[in-house]
Amino acid sequence: MCPASFSIRHAIIKDIDMLKNxxxxxxxxxxxxxxxxVMDTIDLRPLYHGRxxxxxxxxxxxDSYVRYNVDHxxxxxxxxxxxxxxxSLIGLETGIxxxxxFVIQYDSLMxxxxxxxxxLEPFKHWFQDLSLKMAFQxxxxxxxxELARRIGHERMAKYVGLLEYGNRxxxxxxxxxxxxxxxxxxxNEQIEFLKKLYSHRxxxxxxxxxxxxxxxxxxxxxxxxxxxxxxxxxxCVDGKWLAWYVGFVEAGPETSxxxxxxIVDNFDELKNNFRIELTKNVLKELKIIN
Numbered sequence: 574m575c576p577a578s579f580s581i582r583h584a585i586i587k588d589i590d591m592l593k594n595x596x597x598x599x600x601x602x603x604x605x606x607x608x609x610x611v612m613d614t615i616d617l618r619p620l621y622h623g624r625x626x627x628x629x630x631x632x633x634x635x636d637s638y639v640r641y642n643v644d645h646x647x648x649x650x651x652x653x654x655x656x657x658x659x660x661s662l663i664g665l666e667t668g669i670x671x672x673x674x675f676v677i678q679y680d681s682l683m684x685x686x687x688x689x690x691x692x693l694e695p696f697k698h699w700f701q702d703l704s705l706k707m708a709f710q711x712x713x714x715x716x717x718x719e720l721a722r723r724i725g726h727e728r729m730a731k732y733v734g735l736l737e738y739g740n741r742x743x744x745x746x747x748x749x750x751x752x753x754x755x756x757x758x759x760x761n762e763q764i765e766f767l768k769k770l771y772s773h774r775x776x777x778x779x780x781x782x783x784x785x786x787x788x789x790x791x792x793x794x795x796x797x798x799x800x801x802x803x804x805x806x807x808x809c810v811d812g813k814w815l816a817w818y819v820g821f822v823e824a825g826p827e828t829s830x831x832x833x834x835x836i837v838d839n840f841d842e843l844k845n846n847f848r849i850e851l852t853k854n855v856l857k858e859l860k861i862i863n
Contacts, residue, residue, distance in 0.1 A: 611637040620851055626835035627760050628855055631768060634827050639859060649740060649757035653805030654712045655817045656751035660720060661709060663732040665782040669723045673706040673785050677719050684715045709789045718748035735777040738766060753809035763819050763832035771821050771830060790820060798824040798862045804848055810836050818848035822856060829861050
């Protein structure tokens with residue numbers, strides 16, 4: 574091969590390699606909807622008071638993310654009672670639960686009354702027959718454990734897979750795998766799950782089931798915004814308490830999805846709606862609500 578031919582061939586190969594790299598970059602920066610996905614960061618250390626945790630917000634209008642503690646947002650942890658969101662969807666989709674008014678009777682032999690729990694919110698509401706909506710709002714463990722048992726291992730595994738929920742590992746007991754158990758999910762994965770939920774894009778889940786779950790997630794409605802969410806917590810992290818709050822907020826024509834967690838020394842630190850107030854403060858700082 575003559576030197577000139579070699580140079581031309583080398584230049585062509587180099588141009589092709591550059592083109593491939595450009596295509597790869599464009600693929601990540603410009604998804605199918607043509608809008609660039611942007612990720613920004615925010616410093617929430619003053620709100621977290623030195624505690625470990627993370628926060629992520631996704632805004633549909635701008636297709637953009639804001640995250641606090643980016644590395645922590647990737648860390649998988651037990652979903653605790655935030656798993657009541659997919660558990661509700663699966664119960665509805667399988668027909669185990671026909672609607673949000675479906676009642677499961679309280680069994681005092683399996684779940685005897687506890688004098689201390691009867692003094693505390695929301696636990697004092699657990700010792701009665703509960704509907705799906707009530708059980709979700711009171712975050713009642715026994716109701717959702719019974720629901721999971723009725724769904725059964727095979728169907729639960731199928732739908733957890735369809736939902737692409739965290740590590741999809743339900744090996745830690747059919748009615749306990751989400752309670753500091755085998756299934757784990759990151760803040761980032763919670764965001765992607767909730768994006769699909771809000772957009773009715775969850776695999777295998779009907780619009781009817783999604784609308785029912787959105788309804789039971791309603792926390793607060795004001796003239797300025799409507800907040801939907803679910804908390805979760807447990808003694809899951811080396812003797813410390815893991816606490817979640819996940820959901821979405823509608824403010825006028827704009828909707829944002831959020832997920833946060835924080836690790837505290839004990840459950841008492843979570844009183845007085847601590848997670849909800851922290852979430853609202855972040856949303857205010859981002860000017861999503863006022």
